[in-house]
Amino acid sequence: MPHKKPERSGLTPFFDPRSIAVIGSLKEGFFGGYVVIKSLINAGFKGEIYPVNPSYREIWGLTVYPSIKEVPQRIDLVLIITGSKSVPGILRECIQKGVRAAIVVSDGFAERDEEGRRLQEEIVAIAGQGDLRIIGPNTAGVANPAKGLIPNPYEMGYERVKEGTIAICAQTGMINPQAFPYGDLRYGVSKICDFGNKCDVDECDIMDYLERDPLTKVMTLYLESIKDGRRFLKVSKRVTSRKPVLILKSGRTGQGARVSASHTGSLALDDRIFDAACKQSGIIRLENFRELFELPKIFAYQPLPKGNRLGIITFTGGVGVLAIDEGAKYGLSVPLLSPRTRKKLDAIFPGLGKRIVDIGPPMAVVNDYMSIYSEILKTVTVDPCIDSIFNVIWTGPSGEFIEEYLKIYRELQGNRVPVASWVYGPRLDSINEMSRRLEELGFPVFPDIEMAIKALGVASQYAKAKGGDQ
Amino acid sequence: MPHKKPERSGLTPFFDPRSIAVIGSLKEGFFGGYVVIKSLINAGFKGEIYPVNPSYREIWGLTVYPSIKEVPQRIDLVLIITGSKSVPGILRECIQKGVRAAIVVSDGFAERDEEGRRLQEEIVAIAGQGDLRIIGPNTAGVANPAKGLIPNPYEMGYERVKEGTIAICAQTGMINPQAFPYGDLRYGVSKICDFGNKCDVDECDIMDYLERDPLTKVMTLYLESIKDGRRFLKVSKRVTSRKPVLILKSGRTGQGARVSASHTGSLALDDRIFDAACKQSGIIRLENFRELFELPKIFAYQPLPKGNRLGIITFTGGVGVLAIDEGAKYGLSVPLLSPRTRKKLDAIFPGLGKRIVDIGPPMAVVNDYMSIYSEILKTVTVDPCIDSIFNVIWTGPSGEFIEEYLKIYRELQGNRVPVASWVYGPRLDSINEMSRRLEELGFPVFPDIEMAIKALGVASQYAKAKGGDQ
Numbered sequence: 001m002p003h004k005k006p007e008r009s010g011l012t013p014f015f016d017p018r019s020i021a022v023i024g025s026l027k028e029g030f031f032g033g034y035v036v037i038k039s040l041i042n043a044g045f046k047g048e049i050y051p052v053n054p055s056y057r058e059i060w061g062l063t064v065y066p067s068i069k070e071v072p073q074r075i076d077l078v079l080i081i082t083g084s085k086s087v088p089g090i091l092r093e094c095i096q097k098g099v100r101a102a103i104v105v106s107d108g109f110a111e112r113d114e115e116g117r118r119l120q121e122e123i124v125a126i127a128g129q130g131d132l133r134i135i136g137p138n139t140a141g142v143a144n145p146a147k148g149l150i151p152n153p154y155e156m157g158y159e160r161v162k163e164g165t166i167a168i169c170a171q172t173g174m175i176n177p178q179a180f181p182y183g184d185l186r187y188g189v190s191k192i193c194d195f196g197n198k199c200d201v202d203e204c205d206i207m208d209y210l211e212r213d214p215l216t217k218v219m220t221l222y223l224e225s226i227k228d229g230r231r232f233l234k235v236s237k238r239v240t241s242r243k244p245v246l247i248l249k250s251g252r253t254g255q256g257a258r259v260s261a262s263h264t265g266s267l268a269l270d271d272r273i274f275d276a277a278c279k280q281s282g283i284i285r286l287e288n289f290r291e292l293f294e295l296p297k298i299f300a301y302q303p304l305p306k307g308n309r310l311g312i313i314t315f316t317g318g319v320g321v322l323a324i325d326e327g328a329k330y331g332l333s334v335p336l337l338s339p340r341t342r343k344k345l346d347a348i349f350p351g352l353g354k355r356i357v358d359i360g361p362p363m364a365v366v367n368d369y370m371s372i373y374s375e376i377l378k379t380v381t382v383d384p385c386i387d388s389i390f391n392v393i394w395t396g397p398s399g400e401f402i403e404e405y406l407k408i409y410r411e412l413q414g415n416r417v418p419v420a421s422w423v424y425g426p427r428l429d430s431i432n433e434m435s436r437r438l439e440e441l442g443f444p445v446f447p448d449i450e451m452a453i454k455a456l457g458v459a460s461q462y463a464k465a466k467g468g469d470q
Numbered sequence: 471m472p473h474k475k476p477e478r479s480g481l482t483p484f485f486d487p488r489s490i491a492v493i494g495s496l497k498e499g500f501f502g503g504y505v506v507i508k509s510l511i512n513a514g515f516k517g518e519i520y521p522v523n524p525s526y527r528e529i530w531g532l533t534v535y536p537s538i539k540e541v542p543q544r545i546d547l548v549l550i551i552t553g554s555k556s557v558p559g560i561l562r563e564c565i566q567k568g569v570r571a572a573i574v575v576s577d578g579f580a581e582r583d584e585e586g587r588r589l590q591e592e593i594v595a596i597a598g599q600g601d602l603r604i605i606g607p608n609t610a611g612v613a614n615p616a617k618g619l620i621p622n623p624y625e626m627g628y629e630r631v632k633e634g635t636i637a638i639c640a641q642t643g644m645i646n647p648q649a650f651p652y653g654d655l656r657y658g659v660s661k662i663c664d665f666g667n668k669c670d671v672d673e674c675d676i677m678d679y680l681e682r683d684p685l686t687k688v689m690t691l692y693l694e695s696i697k698d699g700r701r702f703l704k705v706s707k708r709v710t711s712r713k714p715v716l717i718l719k720s721g722r723t724g725q726g727a728r729v730s731a732s733h734t735g736s737l738a739l740d741d742r743i744f745d746a747a748c749k750q751s752g753i754i755r756l757e758n759f760r761e762l763f764e765l766p767k768i769f770a771y772q773p774l775p776k777g778n779r780l781g782i783i784t785f786t787g788g789v790g791v792l793a794i795d796e797g798a799k800y801g802l803s804v805p806l807l808s809p810r811t812r813k814k815l816d817a818i819f820p821g822l823g824k825r826i827v828d829i830g831p832p833m834a835v836v837n838d839y840m841s842i843y844s845e846i847l848k849t850v851t852v853d854p855c856i857d858s859i860f861n862v863i864w865t866g867p868s869g870e871f872i873e874e875y876l877k878i879y880r881e882l883q884g885n886r887v888p889v890a891s892w893v894y895g896p897r898l899d900s901i902n903e904m905s906r907r908l909e910e911l912g913f914p915v916f917p918d919i920e921m922a923i924k925a926l927g928v929a930s931q932y933a934k935a936k937g938g939d940q
Binding site: 030031107111112154155156157158170171172173174177178179180181182183184185222224250251252253255256259260287288289290316317318319320321322324325328333334351355356361363364365394396397398424425426427428429431447448449450 | 500501577581582624627628641642647649650652653692694720721722723725726729730758759786788789790792794795798803804821826831833834864866867868894895896897898901917918919920
């Protein structure tokens with residue numbers, strides 16, 4: 001990539017533009033410039049919005065300009081949703097106008113055919129002539145909820161993405177707001193970025209940017225390919241020493257890699273090399289798509305564990321055994337609780353356990369179950385023999401415990417050891433409510449027992465690799 | 471186990487009793503005989519219910535008997551929820567009364583301490599003297615929804631478990647109605663059975679029984695230990711040749727096995743031996759707790775695949791690549807679609823794909839998206855080059871497509887190849903509604919991309935092992 005010099009512009013205009021021009025169809029529908037502008041307005045974007053389309057005069061109360069050149073003010077970011085063949089000409093105008101950042105939503109480039117590949121090379125060359133960076137083509141774009149920047153090209157059906165500290169990036173639009181119910185979850189994100197075909201901005205650029213982004217505490221990426229292996233190793237090594245980097249990589253198999261090449265137009269790295277690179281640079285490698293959205297929560301909401309000793313609070317021995325097995329995969333061990341804790345637990349209810357704390361038995365027979373539960377929880381969470389806690393919560397036949405649980409957990413906020421919870425019970429509405437509200441208090445809830453344990457496991461591994469500088 | 475002779479009674483009285491005696495506390499609360507009787511009545515149990523408790527005369531309009539002996543009629547099944555020390559005496563009375571089946575819910579046996587272990591040996595010896603079988607102790611019991619037999623000892627907050635063809639068994643009560651929201655799901659079960667400490671009835675007995683149970687199409691088990699390795703191998707080999715057997719086994723690690731021994735009082739098998747046994751006998755081994763409830767759906771609702779060729783219908787290339795990678799783990803390959811299919815697809819919309827069918831591009835630009843979708847689906851599902859279909863469904867910004875989707879899928883019922891779906895979108899309520907309603911039509915929906923692929927993968931492996939006698 002001869003045009004790529006270190007002095008090239010950073011990604012700030014993509015995520016924090018003071019003005020944005022939207023070039024493309026303004027017809028009402030599920031997709032296009034019309035939707036982008038509506039989403040920006042709904043999300044409360046404070047900067048200037050310049051719709052560009054020769055067939056319109058006004059939309060959403062905004063003046064529509066026939067072309068980029070006609071926009072009288074400075075433009076920080078353009079978002080292009082036109083036919084692929086119009087893109088080179090538009091980018092040339094952008095450069096003349098001094099634009100530094102372009103999101104090319106349009107498809108029909110290297111992912112389509114040979115002609116598209118040539119077109120993609122052409123836009124890369126054009127960008128290289130000016131100081132213009134491109135995200136895409138073939139992308140659903142970016143989001144920065146803290147700035148009301150949700151320029152989503154697809155109708156999403158909700159207005160707000162909660163602000164948070166998790167950055168989610170992918171070589172697919174499956175992480176963008178039209179594909180994931182951010183609006184329904186207590187799920188805060190700092191940035192969203194679909195690289196698309198990543199003809200210019202790639203995984204290294206985004207890691208670079210997010211490393212310095214003060215809003216981002218943890219980043220999670222879905223990749224089908226690595227653009228520059230050497231640079232990836234260097235950048236990821238540096239970034240992981242400051243912030244956790246979680247990566248799901250597909251295109252592992254021969255067929256997967258070939259199909260990936262055809263749909264994003266990029267070449268996949270041999271999976272073994274990538275795996276070695278992850279180990280070397282301290283990247284946390286994910287195993288399935290849901291983990292992309294779930295595992296970062298442990299880093300975003302909870303302190304890093306100081307060691308690998310796992311405490312388990314459960315309603316049933318079976319889940320405790322599953323948790324021990326699973327923890328072993330990540331080097332977690334389940335220690336004997338401290339003598340002090342054991343003595344206190346015995347005083348609360350005999351036989352609660354010395355290692356796994358099983359609160360099932362008292363629940364079945366004790367009247368004032370909730371005060372017992374509260375005492376148990378407080379006792380275990382301050383045990384000096386454990387570094388993290390896997391916490392199982394039963395919501396009860398009609399969710400009657402939820403308010404009391406929340407009162408107890410409110411007192412536990414700011415706890416020294418990370419807590420990962422799994423919520424179960426006989427009613428889906430109670431499970432969902434308890435999970436949402438517990439996450440509002442900053443206690444992440446995972447959809448599976450195994451994922452909760454994995455969260456604590458990778459947090460422990462990350463903390464260890466970081467060398468205890470937390 | 472010297473008392474265990476082949477001529478011992480079968481499990482029919484546990485799952486299809488004409489009369490059931492419930493022995494234990496009748497005090498109102500979350501747990502106990504009171505709850506068992508209420509659950510039986512609510513679920514519409516048609517047999518006789520005999521509450522047994524010396525301190526009551528009547529409950530729920532039923533006569534309460536002071537002891538088993540006093541019950542004038544024949545008793546097929548007793549359910550015991552008393553203190554552990556009362557259990558031996560009660561079992562002796564049961565034998566005198568000619569009872570053949572006892573569910574011992576009471577805890578405080580081998581899972582508790584040395585004394586409990588002796589007590590457990592005692593009840594095994596007592597049962598051996600009569601022709602009495604025991605499930606438990608330390609169990610949440612059984613369920614047979616088709617008979618309204620939901621004698622749940624814990625309050626569950628709903629009344630009905632949908633009838634179906636999946637049997638769920640475990641060495642834990644985490645599969646019983648107080649722990650899993652059967653009432654909220656389109657999830658039909660044939661039998662539920664928590665073995666508890668499995669002092670008598672064990673995994674082999676239940677496999678034996680379910681093999682012959684006409685309502686059960688597939689069985690799924692969570693085990694911490696195998697009671698008799700040799701018998702397990704023999705029984706499971708025979709059963710898997712008729713019905714799929716899915717097993718999640720914990721106690722894999724040294725620590726997990728030790729803790730398991732302490733909480734159910736049974737010894738775990740070396741995990742490598744168990745793994746070899748699974749391969750030898752055709753058992754499908756599960757990897758996490760959620761799979762227990764999810765993976766059987768592919769066997770319960772869909773035909774077995776005739777081969778390993780996976781078709782993919784997706785809204786985005788990224789998910790297609792993930793699916794290919796994942797499929798490779800189970801020997802699935804993604805073939806080129808037939809020339810006829812490719813030609814038809816090209817006529818519907820150019821560039822839909824030759825291998826992965828990506829309906830994202832037309833969705834963004836076509837007006838009558840749903841009729842296009844319908845044509846694509848009908849074309850792909852009859853392609854002779856594929857044996858199963860991974861189907862991705864986007865629910866849209868306000869669930870507006872749901873009714874139209876369902877119309878299309880209704881026409882697809884009885885399709886020759888199994889379909890596993892994954893539903894996503896920007897709104898949780900739409901995802902949940904679409905998933906529920908699609909399952910009502912008999913199309914299983916999986917919570918993860920990877921689990922949907924695994925379902926098709928294990929179905930293909932099972933069909934192959936069975937030797938194409940479907």
